[in-house]
Amino acid sequence: MSRILIVDDExxxxxxxESMLMEENFRVRSFSNPLNALEFLRTQSVDxxxxxxxxxxxxxxxxxxxxxxIHPGLPIIFLSSKxxxxxxxxxxxxxxxxxxxxxxxxxxxxxxxxxxxRRHAPMTNPTMKLIEVGSLVIDRERHLVxxxxxxxxxxxxxxxxxxxxxxxxxxxxxxxxLMDACYDGAVFVSxxxxxxxxxxxxxxxxxxxxxxxxxxxxxxxxxxxKL
Numbered sequence: 676m677s678r679i680l681i682v683d684d685e686x687x688x689x690x691x692x693e694s695m696l697m698e699e700n701f702r703v704r705s706f707s708n709p710l711n712a713l714e715f716l717r718t719q720s721v722d723x724x725x726x727x728x729x730x731x732x733x734x735x736x737x738x739x740x741x742x743x744x745i746h747p748g749l750p751i752i753f754l755s756s757k758x759x760x761x762x763x764x765x766x767x768x769x770x771x772x773x774x775x776x777x778x779x780x781x782x783x784x785x786x787x788x789x790x791x792x793r794r795h796a797p798m799t800n801p802t803m804k805l806i807e808v809g810s811l812v813i814d815r816e817r818h819l820v821x822x823x824x825x826x827x828x829x830x831x832x833x834x835x836x837x838x839x840x841x842x843x844x845x846x847x848x849x850x851x852x853l854m855d856a857c858y859d860g861a862v863f864v865s866x867x868x869x870x871x872x873x874x875x876x877x878x879x880x881x882x883x884x885x886x887x888x889x890x891x892x893x894x895x896x897x898x899x900x901k902l
Contacts (some may be wrong), residue, residue, distance in 0.1 A: 676700060676701065676702050677701050677702070677722040677723060677792055678701070678702045678703075678704070678720070678721040678722045678723075679696055679701045679702070679703050679704075679721060679722065679723045679724070679725065679788070680703075680704050680705070680706075680712065680715070680716070680721040680723070680724040680725070681693060681696075681703060681704070681705040681706070681724075681725045682705070682706050682707075682709050682712040682724070682725070682726050682727060682730070682735070682738065683705075683707065683725075683726075683727040683730070683754060684707050684708070684709075684727065684730045684731060685707075685727070686707055688727075688754075688777070689705050689707055690705075692705070692725070692784075693705045695781055695784070695785075696788070699785060701788075704719075704721070708732070709726075709730050709732060709733040709734075709735075709738045710732055710733055712738070713733070713738065713741055713742065713745075716742055716745050716746065717745060720746060721746075721749070722750070722792065722795070723749075723750045723751075723752070723788065723791060723792055723795070724742060724749055724750070724751045724752070725751075725752045725753075725754060725788075726738050726739060726742075726751060726752070726753055726754065727753075727754045727755070728753050728754065728755040729755065729756065735753055735754075735755075736769060739751050739753075739769060739770065739771060740769065743770065743828075747828050748795075748818065748828075748831070750772045750791045750792070750794075750795045750830075750831055751770070751771050751772055752771065752772060752773045752774065752775060752787060752788065752791060753771045753773070753774045753775070754775055754776075754777060754779075755774065755775075755776055755777060756776075756777045767868055767871045767872060767875075768871050768874070768875060770830045770833075770875065771830075772791045772794070772795075772830055772831055772832050773787050773790070773791050773832075775787055790858070791831070794831045794832065794835060794857075795818075795831045806838065806841045806842065808841050808844045808900065810822055810823045811841060811889060811900075813834070813837065813838055813841055815838055818831055818834045820834060820837065822880055822883055822884060822887060822889075823883075823884060825883045825884070827879050827880060827883060828879065829876065829879060830875075832857050832858075832872060833872055833875055833876050833879075835856055835857045836853055836856065836857050836869070836872050836873070836876065837876060838856070839852070839853055839856035839857070840853075840890065840898060840899065840900040841900050843900075844899075844900040844901075845899060845900065845901075846899060847893045847896050847897050847898070847899045848897050848898055848899060849896060849897040850866045850869045850870075850897050850898075852897070853869050853897065853898070854869060857869075857872070873890060873892075873898060876890060877889075877890055888901065889901060
C-alpha cells in the first residue's frame, strides 16, 4: 500500500483529495501547513508527495527543495491553480515528476499518481543489468547514476530519460521517443518539458564534473548520448 503525503493550504481541496486517495487504498497523510509537513518528513518516509505551488510561509517550490534534501529520491507532483506552461516549466526545472492544474478531475489525478508511482517502482527483472557507457554507469533497478565514480542525483523522470539515451549511445532519440520512455501514455507533456529535463540533467553532470557533456543536441531532431 503506497504512502502519499499531500500539502495544500486550501482545506476545501485538501480534505476531498485525501478522501479520494484513501478510497483507492492509498495511505494518506495531509497537511495544510507546509512547515508541519516538512517536520513530518524529517521523521517519516512516503512513496509520493503532492504539493500545492502557491502556499503561504513556504511555497511548493521551496518545500520541494527542502523535501529532497531529506529524501533525495522522493517523487513529487505539483498542483497549481494556473494551468500554464510557465508553471510547469518552473516545477519541472527544479525536479518535479509531474504537474496537475486546478481544477482537476479525480480520474486525471489518479492517472498521474499511478503513473509516477509506476515509474518510481524498482524493476524486479533479475536479467536487467547495469548500463555502462564510458564514464557513465546507470543502475536501472535502483535508478542510481554515477559519473566517473561520483553519484548524480536525478529524479525518476530524468533517470528514465537518460536510460533511454544510454540504451542507444550515439543514436539520435526524437523528443517524442523520449516522452514515450518517460511518461505514461495518458500524460501529455510538451517538447519544452523534455528540453527542461535535458537542461537539468546537463546541469547535474556539470556540478560534479565541469567538463562533462554527455548529451548532445541534434537541431531539428532530438538528443543523443555523446559517449
